[in-house]
Amino acid sequence: MKIPSSISAFRRSPGGPSFWRRAVAMIGGAFVAVLVFEVALKVVEVSPLWRVLPLVEPILGEPDARMGYAFTPGAEGIWIEENRARIRINALGLRDAEREIEKKSGTFRVGLVGDSMVEALQVDQSQTFSAIAERDLKSKGVNAEVVNLAMAGMGPLRQLVRMEASGYPLNLDLAVFVLNVNDFLTSDMTDDSAFTAYRRGADGYLSRSERFRERRSVRLRNTVFGRTFVWSYQNSAVFRLLYQRLRRPWRSVLNLPAPPPARVAQTDACFNDALDAQFALWTQQQPASAWAVTAHFLDDAQRSLDAAGVPTVVMIRALWLPPLVCAEARERRAATLAAIQTSLSAHGFGSLDINTEVDQALGLPDGGSDAHGPLHGFGVRRGRGHLNLLGHQTYAQILEAVVAARIPASAMFRY
C-alpha cells in the first residue's frame, strides 16, 4: 500500500527534524503559550484594564467537610458576571470586611445570612447592603457590626448550618436570615449529595444528613493532591479556565449553538403558579412531604438558635407581590404571608416581607416584580438578577430598620 506523501513527510527526512523533535518543539511552544497567557491575565487583573478586557471567573471557595463548600480565607479575585468587582474573602472565610472573632464590649453584632443576593459578589464590599447598613448605623451613633455570612445558593438549612459554623463563634446579638420562600419547595432540603440536607432515617424521623462528605472532592481536600488542586485553581487563571470550561457539556465547550427551547413559557403577570404553590404549602401544608421538611427545619432552627441564645429575624424574599389588577392573587399572597409569619412567630422568630418593605422604601403604591426592576441588574446584556447599587442602598435601609428596632441602649456610642 502506498503511503500518502503527507504521512511520509512526518518520517525522518534528511533535511528536516524528526517527527518527535517537531512534536517536542510544539509542546514547548504550547507550554510557553500557557505562561504568556497566564502573565497576560495577571497584567489585566492588576491594571485598569480589568474593568474592560476578558478575565477568568474566580473560584473563591473549596470543598469543606462542615458546609460542603466554603470560602477560602484570604481568597481574592475579580468577579465578572453581571458586574465587575474586586472580591476578597476575609480571614474568617466570609465575604465581609476583616473582623475580630472577639466582640468588643458595647458592640451590637448582627449576623446576616442569605444567598447570592446577600453575598453580593457583583459589587465592592463597601457597597453591599450589609456594609452600607453598618456604616449608616455607625453614623447615627449605633455601635453595630453587620457581619455578612452569606454564600451563593444557600437555602434555609444551609443558612442555618452556616450560622452555626461561622455565626455562633462570633457571639452574635442578632441573627438575620434572608430566606427565599421558593427554596422550601426545591429538592435542596432533602438532597444531601452536595450539602447538608434532611433525610428520613430507619425510624421514620427526619434528621440532618451529611452524605456529601463521601464525595471525592471533600475526601481529597486535605491530601497533597487536594491542596495542590485548590491552590492551582485559585492561583492560576489558565488552570481555572480549563477546569471551568472542560466541566461544561460538550456542546458548550465546542461553542455550538444551543438547541431551541422546546416550549416558551407563558408570562404569568400575576405570579399565580408561584403563589399557588406557596399558598398550598403554608396554609394547607401541601405537599405533605415538603411541609414535613419545612416544619422540621423550623423546629430545628428554633432549637439551634435558642440554644445559642441569638434572637432571630427572618426577611422573607421572593414572595412576589402581584400588581393591583390581580386582586385574587394579592389576596392569596396576603394569606400566605400571614401563614408564614404565624409559623415563624410560633417558633420565636421575628419576620418581615422584603417586597412590602421595598415598596414602602421606594414609595410604590402598587407592586409587581417590574416595579423593583431598577434595583436589579447592571445594564444591557450584563445580567439582571442581582442587586445593583440602588438595590443595595434600598435593602440597607430595610436592614438598618430591622437592626435599629432591636438595639439596646448599651450599644449607643458614648460621646
Place this chain on the structure above:
Amino acid sequence: MLFSSLAYALLVFAARTLSRWTRRPGFVLLLGSVVFYVVAGPVDSAIFFGAVLLNWGVQYVTPPNRIRILLAVLLNIGLLAFFKYKGIFLGETAGSFIDIALPLGISFYSFQALAYHIDVVRGDTRPARSLLSFALFKGFFPQLVAGPIVRAKELLPQVEAAVDGYIRKHPLVSWGLLLCLMGLVKKVILADSLSPFVDEIFQQHPGDTYTAWLGALLFAFQIYFDFSGYSDIALGSAYLLGFRLPVNFRTPYVSLGPREFWRRWHVTLSRWIQDYLYIPLGGSRGSALRTAMVLVMTMSLAGLWHGANATFVIWGLGWGLYILCGRLAGQRFVLPWPLRWTGHIALVTVLWVFFRSPSISYAFDYVAVMFGFPSDGSTASQFPPVAAIGVAALFLLHWFEARCNTRRTLFALRRLNTPFFWGLNICLAVLIILVPLNNENPFIYFRF
C-alpha cells in the same frame, strides 16, 4: 458555527489533515463546508444548497449571454429581496408563512454568485467545470458566511486544482496561524469587550456630548475589530487549507479621506460595488451631475445591502455625499494631515451612528447630542473622563497594526516558521477561544 469556537478550530484541523491524506481534497473541503453550514440549521442549509443548485442550473441551461445575466440577477437578487427585503415590499409580515429569519450569509453568497455569472459572460473567467467545483467555490467554508466576496478568477482556479486532487501546501504555516490568532484577539479580546459599553450607551441614549462621541467611537472600533477579526480568521484558515483569499481590511482608520477609507474598509465589497454597480451604471464617464447621481445611488444601494432598514440607506447616502464632496473639493482645499485626519474620522464616526442606530429619528437625536444639542430626558454621563484615554489607546493600537502590516513582517515570520511557533500560536488561540463565558456575541456581519 462561530469562527471563534473550538468546533470551528477542529473543523479546520480535520479538513486540513484529511485533505492532505486523501486524493480527493476537493470533496473533503466540500464536506467540511456542508458540516459548517448544517450546524447553522436545516433551513439555512436547504436555502444555501438550493441556491447552489439553481445557480448551477442557470449556467447549465442558458448560453453565456445577457439572458444568463438576467436570470442570474433575477435569481440572486430575487433571493435577497425575498429573504432580506420582504419587509419593504410587503410591509409587516409577522406571522406569515415567509416569516423566516435571514439565512446565514445570503448577502455574501448571492453577490458572489451574481459576480460569477457576470464574469463568465464577460469572459473574465472560465466557468466551473463541474457541480462539485461550483459548489465548493460558492460554499468554501472560511468565506461562506461573511466574505470576503471572492471573485471567480481568484478562487475558482484554486478550487478546481483541489477538485483535481492537487492542494497547494503553503509553506508559511506560521502566517496562517498568526492570522487566525490575530483575528481571535480582535474579536474575543477587543470587539466583545467593547460591545457591552456600546450597547449600554446606545440603549440608554447618551446624555451628553462626551458620552455620545465615546459611544460612537467605541462602536467604530467594535465593528472594525469584529469584522476585520472575522476576515483575518477567514484568510488564515483558508491559507492553512491551501487557499489564498483577498485581503478585506487594511487598517481603515489611518485613511485621510473617503476614497482611501473604502480602499481599506471591506475592500472586496468596495470592489464589487465598483465593478458591478458603479461602472455599469455609467461610473465617471458622463456629465458631472450624472456621475454625482450614480455615485450617491451606488453608495445608497451599498448601504441597503447591509439590511432592510432606512438607517443603512442613510448611512450609504451619507457616504455617497461625503465621497462626492471629497471629489469636488479635490486638491483645492488641502489641509494639513492632522486636521484632515481628525475631520475625516469625525465624519466616519458620525456616519457609524446611523449604521448602529435602531431608527433614523434615534440616529438624528444621537448626532444632535454629539454636537451639543441634548434631547429631553438626557442623563448625565456615567463614564469617567479616563475612558477617552482608552479610545486614544485604540487609535494607537490601530496605527501600530498599520505599521506592522508590511512585507517586512512576512519576512520576519519566515524565521519563525517553526513547530515551536506553531505550538505557541495554536495553544494561545485555543485559550482565547475558551475565555468567554458565553456565546452571545456572534460576528456583527453574520446578520447581513
